[in-house]
Amino acid sequence: MATSLSALQYDTNSKLLDVPDASEDIEMNVKQINKLTQDLVSENNPNFTPQPRDDSTAMIKKLFENGLKQLQQQKMAEALKSVNLAIEMAQRKRTSWEAFAVQLQELQFMMKNRVDLCLVQGKFMDALQDLDFLQNTGLTTSDVFIRKTDSLLKLKQYEQARAEVERGLSLDPTNAKLRVLHIENTRKLAEYNGDV
Amino acid sequence: MSFNDTQHNSTFTEDDSGTVEMKAVSFYTPLIYVSILVISLIVFASHYRKKTVKELNELPSLFDESIARDLYFELKQMNDSGEAKVHEKVLKAALLNRGAEAIRRTLKLKESEPQITMLYKNGCVGEEYWKRYQNEVKIVELDFKDAVQTAELMQPGWPQLFIAVSKEICFNQALKRRFQAILLRKEVFSKQWQVNFDSTGKLIE
Numbered sequence: 153m154a155t156s157l158s159a160l161q162y163d164t165n166s167k168l169l170d171v172p173d174a175s176e177d178i179e180m181n182v183k184q185i186n187k188l189t190q191d192l193v194s195e196n197n198p199n200f201t202p203q204p205r206d207d208s209t210a211m212i213k214k215l216f217e218n219g220l221k222q223l224q225q226q227k228m229a230e231a232l233k234s235v236n237l238a239i240e241m242a243q244r245k246r247t248s249w250e251a252f253a254v255q256l257q258e259l260q261f262m263m264k265n266r267v268d269l270c271l272v273q274g275k276f277m278d279a280l281q282d283l284d285f286l287q288n289t290g291l292t293t294s295d296v297f298i299r300k301t302d303s304l305l306k307l308k309q310y311e312q313a314r315a316e317v318e319r320g321l322s323l324d325p326t327n328a329k330l331r332v333l334h335i336e337n338t339r340k341l342a343e344y345n346g347d348v
Numbered sequence: 349m350s351f352n353d354t355q356h357n358s359t360f361t362e363d364d365s366g367t368v369e370m371k372a373v374s375f376y377t378p379l380i381y382v383s384i385l386v387i388s389l390i391v392f393a394s395h396y397r398k399k400t401v402k403e404l405n406e407l408p409s410l411f412d413e414s415i416a417r418d419l420y421f422e423l424k425q426m427n428d429s430g431e432a433k434v435h436e437k438v439l440k441a442a443l444l445n446r447g448a449e450a451i452r453r454t455l456k457l458k459e460s461e462p463q464i465t466m467l468y469k470n471g472c473v474g475e476e477y478w479k480r481y482q483n484e485v486k487i488v489e490l491d492f493k494d495a496v497q498t499a500e501l502m503q504p505g506w507p508q509l510f511i512a513v514s515k516e517i518c519f520n521q522a523l524k525r526r527f528q529a530i531l532l533r534k535e536v537f538s539k540q541w542q543v544n545f546d547s548t549g550k551l552i553e
Contacts, residue, residue: 157415157418157419157422160419160422160423160426162423162426162432162434162438164432164433164435167435167437167438169419169423169438177412177415178415178419180525181415181416181419181445181449182419184416184445184448184521185419185438185441185442185445186441188440188441188442188444188445188517189435189437189438189441191441192437192440192441193437198503198506199505199506199509200509200513201509201512201513202512202513202516229548243524243527246520248444248516248517248520248521248524249444249513249516249517249520250516250520251516252515252516252519252520252523255520255523256519256523259523259527270549273548273550274550274551275545275548275549275550275551276551277534277537277538277543277545277549277551278534278549280537281530281533281534281537282530284530284533285526285527285530288526289523289526306551307541307543307551308541308543309541
C-alpha cells in the first residue's frame, strides 16, 4: 500500500501535525509524533532518560488513593470516577519514554482495582474489556480468570465462559472458585441448550 | 611394411629434442593478461551485484510501508525546502517515532525467526520468501542505524540515550495502542452479542 503523505500539515504555533482524511496507520503515527512533541516541549533536559518523573508519580498516586478512600466509605461510583481519572492522568502525564516496566505495573495495578469496581456496579462489559487488556499484557493469574468467567456468565456468553474457566483451571487445577464457576457454567450452558 | 607406418615405437625422434623454439614475450604481456582478468572479474562482480540488488529491490516487503520513516523524511524535506520552519523538537519527535518503529520491526522479525527458519528448512516456504525475510532484516537494521546516525547529527552524544529511549517508546506505544482499543472493542462486542447498557454502562437484562 502506498503511503500518501502529501497532505501533511504542520501548525507552526501549536507544533502539531495533521493529515486530513488519512488512513488509520497514518493517523496513529501522527498522534504518536504529536504526543512525543508535547512531551519534548515540556522537557527541559535535552539528555532525558527513561527515569519516571516524580511529579507524575505523585499526582497519579494521589488520585488513585483518593479512589481507595472513597471505596472504604462505600462510595462506589465516586471511587470508580477517581480511579478512571488516575488512569486517564497516567495516560496523559506520563511521557512516552518513561520506563515501560513502571508504566505497565502501574496501569495493571489500577486496572485490577477498576475491574472490581466495575463488577460491583454491574458494568460487566467494561470489566471484561479491562480483563482482556490485563490478560494481553501478561497477567494470567487465577483472579483474572475468575473475574473474566464471572463477567461472561453475567453477559450470558456461556461458550466463552467455558473456554476461560477451562484455561484458568489448566493453570491452577485446584482453585476452588474456578471449579465452582465451571460447574455453574456447565449447568447454565445445559439450560441454555435446553438439555436440562 | 606396416599399414600405418608405425615401425618405430617412439613418438618423437632424437632430432626434435634439441630444438625447442623460444619466442620472445613482452614484459607487459602477463601484466596485460592479469589486468584483463581482473577488469573482467570486476565488471562481472559489479554487474552481478547490481542484478542482485535489483532483484532484492523488486521483492515485496513483509511489512507495510514504514509510515514513521516516511513522516520523518516528509518533515525534513518540508524544513529543508523552506516550505515551513519545522521546530527542532518536532523533528526529534518524528525521529524518535522512527527509531521506535524500527525497534518494533526488529523485534517482530526476531520473534518470527525460529518459525520462518523451520518453515524454510521443511520446504513449506520457498526461496523467495526466505530472501524476503533476510532482506527485511537488513533493511530494518540499516533503517535503525541511519536513525541513530541522524540522532548523532541532531545532538552530538545523543545516540546511546536515543537507543534506550526508543526502546521504551516502542513498548509504551504498544501498551497505549492496546489501552486505546478497549473502547472500540466494547462497542464491537456489544453489537455482536446484542447486549444493551444504560447510560452509566450497567447491563440491562
